[in-house]
Amino acid sequence: MSKRKTKxxxxxxxxxxxxxxxxxxxxxxxxxxxGKKFGVESQHKHLVELLKRTVIHGESNSALIVGPRGSGxxxxxxxxxxxxxxxxxxxxxxxxxxxxxxxxxxxxxxxxEITRQLNxxxxxxxxxxxxxxxxxxxxxxALKKGDRTSSCPVLFILDEFDLFAHHKxxxxxxxxxxxxxxxQTPVAVIGMTCRxxxxxxxxxxVKSRFSHRQIHLLNSFGFSxxxxxxxxxxxxxxxxxxxxxxxxxxxxxxxxxxxxMIEDVLQKQFNSAKDVRSLHMLLLLTxxxxxxxxxxxxxxxxxxxxxxxxMDSKANILHGLSVLELCLxxxxxxxxxIYDGEPFNFQMVHNEFQKFVQRKAHSVYNxxxxxxxxxxxxxxQLELIKPLEGLSARAQKEYRLMNLLLDNTQxxxxxxxxxxxxxxxxxxxxxxxx
Numbered sequence: 013m014s015k016r017k018t019k020x021x022x023x024x025x026x027x028x029x030x031x032x033x034x035x036x037x038x039x040x041x042x043x044x045x046x047g048k049k050f051g052v053e054s055q056h057k058h059l060v061e062l063l064k065r066t067v068i069h070g071e072s073n074s075a076l077i078v079g080p081r082g083s084g085x086x087x088x089x090x091x092x093x094x095x096x097x098x099x100x101x102x103x104x105x106x107x108x109x110x111x112x113x114x115x116x117x118x119x120x121x122x123x124x125e126i127t128r129q130l131n132x133x134x135x136x137x138x139x140x141x142x143x144x145x146x147x148x149x150x151x152x153x154a155l156k157k158g159d160r161t162s163s164c165p166v167l168f169i170l171d172e173f174d175l176f177a178h179h180k181x182x183x184x185x186x187x188x189x190x191x192x193x194x195x196q197t198p199v200a201v202i203g204m205t206c207r208x209x210x211x212x213x214x215x216x217x218v219k220s221r222f223s224h225r226q227i228h229l230l231n232s233f234g235f236s237x238x239x240x241x242x243x244x245x246x247x248x249x250x251x252x253x254x255x256x257x258x259x260x261x262x263x264x265x266x267x268x269x270x271x272x273m274i275e276d277v278l279q280k281q282f283n284s285a286k287d288v289r290s291l292h293m294l295l296l297l298t299x300x301x302x303x304x305x306x307x308x309x310x311x312x313x314x315x316x317x318x319x320x321x322x323m324d325s326k327a328n329i330l331h332g333l334s335v336l337e338l339c340l341x342x343x344x345x346x347x348x349x350i351y352d353g354e355p356f357n358f359q360m361v362h363n364e365f366q367k368f369v370q371r372k373a374h375s376v377y378n379x380x381x382x383x384x385x386x387x388x389x390x391x392x393q394l395e396l397i398k399p400l401e402g403l404s405a406r407a408q409k410e411y412r413l414m415n416l417l418l419d420n421t422q423x424x425x426x427x428x429x430x431x432x433x434x435x436x437x438x439x440x441x442x443x444x445x446x
Contacts, residue, residue, distance in 0.1 A: 023253055023254040023257070023344070025207060025304050026304055027253075027254075028030055028253075028254050028257045028307075028405065029302060029303060029304055029307070031252065031253055032248065032299075033253070033299065033302070033304060034298040036245075036246065036248075036295070036299055037250060037296065037299065038130075039245065040292040040295055040296045040299075041292075042243070049174075052084060052088055052302065053078075055088060055227045055228070055229060055247075056091065056092060058227055058356040059072065059077070059088065059089065059202075059227060059282050060092045060095055060096060060223070062075055062200065062415045063092055063093065063200060063202075063240045064099075064166065065098060066165050066167065066194065066198050066199070066200035067096055067165050067167070067180045067198075067200075068099075068314065069301065070198040070272075071198065071203075072133045072191070072193070072194070072197075072198055072199045072200065073192060073199075073200045073201055073223060073225070073228070074188075074192045074193075074200070074201040074202075074203075074222055074223045074225065075200075075201075075203070075208065075223065075225035075227060076159065076173060076201070076202075076204075076205060076209065076225070076226045076227070077089060077202065077204045077205075077226075077227045077229065077308055078205055078206070078207070078208060078226055078227070078228050078229070079206065079228060079229030079230060079231075080189065080230075080231075080287070080288075081206050081231070081289075082285070082288065082289035082290060083206075083229040083231050083287055083288070084229055084231075084287070084289075085206075085229055086171070086204065087181045087288065088227075088229065089169065089204065091107070093128055093167070095186045096181055106164070106165045106166075106167065107130060107164055107165070107166045108129075108140060108166075108167045108168065108171045109126050109129045109130065109166060109167070109168050110123075110129070110169050110171070111125060111126070111168065111169065111171070111176075112170075112171040112172055113170070113171065113172030113173065113174065113175025113176050114172050114175065114339070116176075117175075117424070118144050118179055118180070119144055119183045119184045120178065121216060121336075122176075122179075123144065123147055123148065123184075123185050126148070126151060126332070127151060130151060130154075130166070131313060132151055132154055135151075135154045136150070136151070141177070145183075145187050145190075146185045146186060148188075148191070149191075149196070149209045151220075152166065152191065152197045152199070153197075156193065159290065159304075165197075165198040165199070165200070166198070166199050167199075167200045167202065168188055168198075168200065168201045168202070169202050169204070170201065170202065170203040170204065171203065171204050172204070172281035173203030173204055173210065174205045174206075174210050174213055175207040176203075177210070177213035178213075179216055179310075180420045182214065182215050182218050185214070186215075186217060186218050186221065186344075187203060189202045189218060189221035189222050190221050192221070192223070193221045198303055208347045211224075211386075220295065224300060231286050231287055233286075234283050235278075235279065238278060238282050238286065238291075239269055239275070239278065241288070241291065242269065242278060242291065242295075243268075243269050245263055245291065245292070245295060246265045246268075246295060246309075247261075247335045248261050248262055249264050250409050253314075262309075264308045264309065265309070266312075268311070271311050272313040273314070273315065274311050274314055275312045277311075277315065277318050279293060280318070281318075289325065294314075294317060294318075295322070297311050297317045297320070297321070298314055298317045301313045301316070301317075303388070313445070322420060324416055324425075326396065326417065327418075327421060327422045327425055328346070329396065330396075330418075330422070330423070330426035330430070331379050331429060331430055331431070333391075334387065335377075335389060335433075335434065335437065336379055336383070336384065336387045337366055337370065337375075337387045337391055338427075338430065338437065339437060339440075340384070340388060340425060341391070341393060341416075341418065342362055342368075342423070342437065342440055343361045343364035343368070343412075344356060344364075344388065344416045345360055345395070345416070345418075345420060345423055345441070346364055347360055347364055348416055349389065353402050354420060355413035355414060355415050356387060356412045356414055356416075357407075357410065357412055357413055357414060358409065358410045358411070358412070358414075360389065362384055362388075365377075365384065368440055371438075372392050372436050385409075385410075389409075392414070395417065396416070396417055396418060397415065397416055397417060398411040398414065398415055398417055399412055399413065399414055399415075400412075400414065400415060401443065423441065427441050
């Protein structure tokens, strides 16, 4: 046993890093993590009981999981299904049918997908059915072993549930709920949607057959639980191949939770978006910094990632402009200051730019008017300026009124980072001279 332990701990640094990436990336990208349940304990218990009654006791059920995008609806369902399927007393022949409203855009496509997932293409063959209900009933009948008590339980999972409500006459929903309400075959219909008003979309006949069970996910955890989630998601599991590395990694993660800088980063993240998906994205980007030369995460890694994520896209565009285009942006900035944010046109910008050229007496900035116009139009294409709607839109392009879509801070920061920016252009930008 001791030899085996020694062998377990003898992974090379490269192998350890590879394993860390493999384990944690799978956790972040395919979230079905049997760790602590944060803020969804009661919902998880409710869903497991519901599925258990169908799969073990043969009782039909229907329910909706409702919550905003990224709140963990899919994760909750996957976790509950995995827990159910791992139970010893489970029926081995329990089947799952996964449908998505974005893919199965009408009932005919949905029925084909149900047939495919239940492996009943050969059973259906060339049969012709009079109605959708008859076709679906035949499919479920084909799953029976001989008597009603040994019917195969089927779990229908409907992602983007609200989109199925837009199908003609809501035939699929009606028939699924009708079967779930009757005692024909043990069926569970679980819908997932981000629309709180989903019940308003259902027809009366569909509503009457639905159980009206709704499981709401509202990210109802506090910041202390968010910190626990952060630690839980980044910790390596006990069965990690290299025990010593895993122990050191987990100790480091535990120390990060108490770090003030990390706490500030997570507090900002929590305040802007407290859903699990956003946290996973933050952790995934930070994890990418781990390498053979950088074995452990630190506060600097998280600060760099936050800086990367909060980078201003418009300010970044400024770094790729020509000096002429940058000069036009500065001219617009001065015009906004002089006229208190009033719209401007090309002629005004060109005049402001010419004043700068004459003042500096630099022939290097002395461009022909068509060239300056081309640069002005390029700024419009980049959506750094936008034309004013109304009468101005029909004016000649030289006199068409425009608004600048950048503020002074963005321009100042971009000038600081602009590669080899001429000194006189920088001075003009901070100058109050018109």
